[in-house]
Amino acid sequence: MLDFLKGPLLNLQIFVGLTLRALANIFRAPHYWNDISLQMDLIGVGSVPLVLLTGLFTGAVITLQMSRALNQYGAASQVGQIVSITLVRELGPVLTAILVAGRNSSGMASELGSMKVTEQIDAMRALGTDPVQKLVTPRLIATAVMLPLLVIVSDFMGLVGGYIVGCVVLNLTTGTQFWTTAYRALDYSDVAQGLLKPFVFAMVLSLVGCHYGMNASGGTQGVGRATTQAVVVSCVWIIVLTYFIGTFFIDLN
Amino acid sequence: MASTSLVRFDRVTVRFDNNVALANLTWDLREGDTCVILGAAGSGKTVLLKTALGLIHPDEGSVALFGQDTRGVAESAMRELRARIGILFQEGGLFDSLTVEDNVGYPLENQKSLLCPPDQVRPRVEEALRFVELGHTLEKFPSELSGGMRRRVGIARAIVTQPKLLLYDSPTAGLDPITANNIMTLVAKERDIRGTTTALATHRFQDGHLLANYRYNASKGKLEPGETGTRFLVLNDGQIAFEGSQDELEASRDAYVSKFAKPLKD
Ligand SMILES: Nc1ncnc2c1ncn2[C@@H]1O[C@H](COP(=O)(O)OP(=O)(O)O)[C@@H](O)[C@H]1O
Ligand SMILES: [Mg+2]
Numbered sequence: 001m002l003d004f005l006k007g008p009l010l011n012l013q014i015f016v017g018l019t020l021r022a023l024a025n026i027f028r029a030p031h032y033w034n035d036i037s038l039q040m041d042l043i044g045v046g047s048v049p050l051v052l053l054t055g056l057f058t059g060a061v062i063t064l065q066m067s068r069a070l071n072q073y074g075a076a077s078q079v080g081q082i083v084s085i086t087l088v089r090e091l092g093p094v095l096t097a098i099l100v101a102g103r104n105s106s107g108m109a110s111e112l113g114s115m116k117v118t119e120q121i122d123a124m125r126a127l128g129t130d131p132v133q134k135l136v137t138p139r140l141i142a143t144a145v146m147l148p149l150l151v152i153v154s155d156f157m158g159l160v161g162g163y164i165v166g167c168v169v170l171n172l173t174t175g176t177q178f179w180t181t182a183y184r185a186l187d188y189s190d191v192a193q194g195l196l197k198p199f200v201f202a203m204v205l206s207l208v209g210c211h212y213g214m215n216a217s218g219g220t221q222g223v224g225r226a227t228t229q230a231v232v233v234s235c236v237w238i239i240v241l242t243y244f245i246g247t248f249f250i251d252l253n
Numbered sequence: 254m255a256s257t258s259l260v261r262f263d264r265v266t267v268r269f270d271n272n273v274a275l276a277n278l279t280w281d282l283r284e285g286d287t288c289v290i291l292g293a294a295g296s297g298k299t300v301l302l303k304t305a306l307g308l309i310h311p312d313e314g315s316v317a318l319f320g321q322d323t324r325g326v327a328e329s330a331m332r333e334l335r336a337r338i339g340i341l342f343q344e345g346g347l348f349d350s351l352t353v354e355d356n357v358g359y360p361l362e363n364q365k366s367l368l369c370p371p372d373q374v375r376p377r378v379e380e381a382l383r384f385v386e387l388g389h390t391l392e393k394f395p396s397e398l399s400g401g402m403r404r405r406v407g408i409a410r411a412i413v414t415q416p417k418l419l420l421y422d423s424p425t426a427g428l429d430p431i432t433a434n435n436i437m438t439l440v441a442k443e444r445d446i447r448g449t450t451t452a453l454a455t456h457r458f459q460d461g462h463l464l465a466n467y468r469y470n471a472s473k474g475k476l477e478p479g480e481t482g483t484r485f486l487v488l489n490d491g492q493i494a495f496e497g498s499q500d501e502l503e504a505s506r507d508a509y510v511s512k513f514a515k516p517l518k519d
Contacts, residue, residue, distance in 0.1 A: 119342040119344040120347070120348055122342060123340075125328075125335075127359050128332050128336060130328070
């Protein structure tokens with residue numbers, strides 16, 4: 001009767017096993033520094049143009065859509081506050097994480113999946129390396145370090161986008177007022193929330209990508225399936241988790 | 254003096270979901286043996302070799318390597334045991350991101366128990382590549398090589414650690430007959446020059462026939478007819494359908510088994 005639950009539960013069990021091993025490996029030699037820096041470059045530096053562009057337009061679009069409502073209440077001067085709170089708490093982390101999931105979670109699943117189906121993962125184990133240590137842990141570390149940094153870049157670009165639309169295009173308020181309200185609106189818990197989220201999302205999207213890659217089977221078709229699943233599952237988790245992390249911070253206040 | 258057992262399967266069963274890949278299989282591979290594992294696609298040859306190496310864990314039964322029961326042995330300790338075994342994977346298993354030199358040197362640099370000094374890596378890699386007649390390809394990437402060359406790099410990587418035991422998974426699959434013959438000559442050469450215990454999975458009778466009836470003469474640099482005491486194992490759906498010498502194989506009346514006792518048309 002509960003047969004339909006067996007597949008997902010088994011999958012979850014394998015995923016938890018991988019997570020524990022990947023985390024334990026952070027504190028265990030050998031560390032593959034080359035792989036870590038290569039992944040940092042790929043995930044961090046490689047995503048910068050994308051994050052600059054999407055960050056800029058996210059801030060621009062929030063300002064644009066908010067302008068009418070703010071005008072109605074005569075609160076147009078508060079636009080900096082709105083943009084900075086929505087970006088730092090929510091949209092910066094979530095949108096950046098979803099972009100990086102689309103770019104890197106899928107990349108990890110397809111790269112590790114191809115390695116799995118061409119027996120390169122077996123070869124690693126046969127030739128004296130732990131594939132989790134060599135492949136998963138470096139990707140986990142690199143994403144956990146780079147995603148919060150990318151989010152900072154994205155948040156800043158969003159504010160720049162908000163400033164351009166709010167102060168230059170629509171003339172809602174002055175530049176000084178925009179930046180002052182944006183800065184004053186944030187307290188420590190907003191910044192903590194805004195950096196904790198990408199850290200958690202980074203762990204989820206790298207581990208999910210690696211998990212589907214390491215468990216790919218059935219040739220090239222299996223690699224394609226693993227890639228799709230990795231992106232879908234990471235995005236769903238990101239959206240679910242942002243809610244729960246948000247609740248946690250609201251309870252805290 | 255009775256030779257020691259290198260791999261011993263005791264009633265091993267391996268399942269994938271509801272699919273039984275190896276069923277209650279008992280097998281013994283002793284030092285100095287040549288064992289040819291024949292079977293159709295999907296009969297369990299790859300699973301058998303990976304289980305021998307501890308890459309797949311049996312659901313039932315036990316596997317002993319070099320006389321040591323591997324049940325409950327931690328993965329880190331298994332890696333030490335595997336350092337004494339060379340394997341050529343069916344799909345080659347070469348790392349696409351590494352050059353031929355780094356691929357062949359990989360076990361020397363990563364298998365800590367081999368204690369290979371760093372300055373010895375390059376000479377040993379070159380020696381292994383010369384053995385497979387690919388001395389000039391060090392800087393190339395696997396994707397730049399032909400199928401036959403990739404297999405030869407795979408063999409070089411398997412023998413570079415000078416293991417006592419070599420496992421070859423379908424080394425001739427997907428190759429033309431001439432290239433396949435060259436690969437099989439290398440397998441026999443390694444066996445007869447270094448006396449390596451050899452287990453070879455294949456679906457081609459010709460491969461087994463060559464290993465069973467020819468020996469490599471190092472001074473002449475070619476194969477010549479000779480006794481090898483090769484044993485044959487025929488797998489059918491994860492079960493042993495036949496085990497014995499070539500004469501017994503050829504005498505078998507079983508319809509499935511006798512398919513592997515005569516040359517196939519490639
Ligand atoms: N990772 C796996 N997941 C599920 N089934 C597998 C896996 N590996 C092998 N099998 C199944 O085990 C059986 C034996 O496969 P294999 O040993 O690869 O055959 P072959 O003799 O062609 O090498 C096949 O039915 C195959 O589908
Ligand atoms: Mg096979």
